[in-house]
Amino acid sequence: MTAPHDDPIVVVRPLLPAWQTLGPALGEVIESQVLTNDGPRVRRLEALLSAGIGRADVAVTGSGTVAIQLACAALGLRGEVIVPAAAFPAVAQAVLRAGATPVAVDIEDTYLTADPDAVAAAVTSRTCAILPVHTFGCPADVTALQAVAASAGVPLVCDAAPGWGVYYQGRPLLSYGDVATLSLHATKLTHAIEGGAVVGNTREVAAAVRRLRNFGTGPGGALSAGTNGRMSELHAAVGAAVLAEAPAEITRRRAVRALYRQALAGIDWLRLCAFRPGAGPNVAALAVRLAPDAPVDAERLCDALQPRGIHARAYFGGRYRIARLAAAGPAPRADEAARRIVCLPFWGGLRESQIARIADTLRMIARTPALAG
Template identity: 35%
Template sequence: MNAEPRSFEQPIYVTRPMLPELAVFTKHLEAIWESAVLSNGGPQHVELEKRLHAHLGEGHIALFNNGTNALMTAVRALDLSGEVITTPFTFAATPHVLAWHGIRPVFVDIEERSMTLDPARIEAAITERTTGILAVHVYGNPCDVEEIERIARKHHLKVLYDGAHAFGTKVNGRAIASYGDATMFSFHATKLFHTAEGGAVVTNDEALKRRMELLKNFGIADEVTVKAVGINSKMNEIQAALGLCLVDEIAAEKAKRFALAETYRHDLSGIPGITTSRRLDLETDSLQYYCLRIDRNLTGFSRDHVYNELKKFNVFARRYFYPLCSQYEPYREYADSRSDNLPVANRAGDQVLCLPFYGHLGTANAQQICAIIRHILTGRAEAHVHAA
């Protein structure tokens, strides 16, 4: 057995936010101070909305103070009610926005490879109370958008996508947000592109965009008219300024992440029981996360064992998404939350491990993480060499 690989001196986390040069951000702050406009659709907000079309498509973009409020506003603007079909394999915000509106989230199992909502399971879950489908592009893996659209048309359902991980993702040459009635994007600091906190909804429906703009500003139409029960979910100028500083850095960050993805794929492929991410594409994938699946029946070790052992080397991976949303206290008593109804999602929840994935990490550190993982699983730290 080879010597144990070295630990990192400083903690290595699953992500690290891009930050602009402070001098660049300061110039934007100076413009904000000069205008004395801090919110309510100021110049920074307007400019960021224009710039994002290059990355999110030519649909109508509404900016928000965070992704959860963006998704909540879209749910209200689409008049969803009753029951909405969704995935248990996602972040808590996805079912929460439904429950917050008094809507019953109905959990349907996921596909094995993409880990997105399985269209083959959707129709059996539709009842007379179903008004929509809330699907998630997990890790930026696109849902089967064409089949979901076919089912939705057949049953007269609205389709809302949680695209928190899918910034810049394309399907069949089309921006991911061109599918469905609307798509939410998160601009949280953990995301590829961020505004510290923030989000957006993109839709092809101009009337829906106007309704969301109304709802995110208390339902206020003008100085004396309130037309709807809205909330305050507007993106402020400082958030927008940070986004404007980072929007030109996206291509460089993605190139660095692509190199990391290739390193992980190369150095970890071939270990029995380890499934690496499919080969990612620089132009069409978001490169938001890089995930492994660890099958304990083949490796002899559980995902949780690897997760805990990595900490001893100062590497803090994440078990996205464990536990499943269907296992959370507000939802666990639902009949559709039973493990026998969600076998693929439960298996993924027990196997997935997201590795550190951000441009500043660098390929040398990614290689070191691979050596540590190989040591944990095989007792050998050397990188695995194989034909690319």
């Protein structure tokens, strides 16, 4: 067993402003003694997000998972929600907690997003919504999916968890769909340490989400779909400070991606995952696709990198895949993604020497039969 490296390279290092900026913002919250319950900093963060997306109907939540759950609850979804078979488990879990039933369909091979043909084939009288995921910030085929949703008479709810700063066809990615959700978790480009947001595009949902996130309390009594889904004032203060740093982080991540492209160019058994034309910048994650004849699959690659101090994630398989999720049919492309898609370390402060170390380690793994076997 190889000893752990003394300088680990994690999957993502959270963006945090300098303490000279963050300290006073947190100090103001403490001095105000207003710590939660939809305080002024929560409302300010909602206004900042609204301005950045160009949509007025925005409500923040305690997490991105809760954002999906409360979006479904605000729409009153009862029945089956079509979701991609290759997605982070939070998507299906949130649908279940909202009282609906997730039904998985296969994905597009190139962009790893819900296949519109598979979605259309899965629509039944029980379908109450279509919930695609903008996988690793790559837009789903929203034009085709919106047409399917309109034909079925159900809302299109887009999970844009890592989509802040990404544009598609000249519009913020979060502006697509009847409703969209955002994660503000520390692993995302912009974050509040923990948090999420629901964006109403064609449906007004923010007011309903604000009620639901506060146990559903209001006129006539508490709603059964309510929960404690609030964001604290401290988290909102962090979110506003981080949001101001997002443009600079996007610039840094674009440079890091360019360095990766150069460093990985000579490794013929993997390549960067494609990004849908008309979308960008591609700054949410560094996802690679392993070739069918690669010396390792996704799980074995992550296992081989770990003891060498490099953290990677195979988000579509292994411990991340939900067992016994209802499916509309076989999902061979999602199964293949579980075997072939890996996210390598990616954040704006990643150094060129660290990227070179990752590339060198990948080459070493391919040359080592005991690791590749």
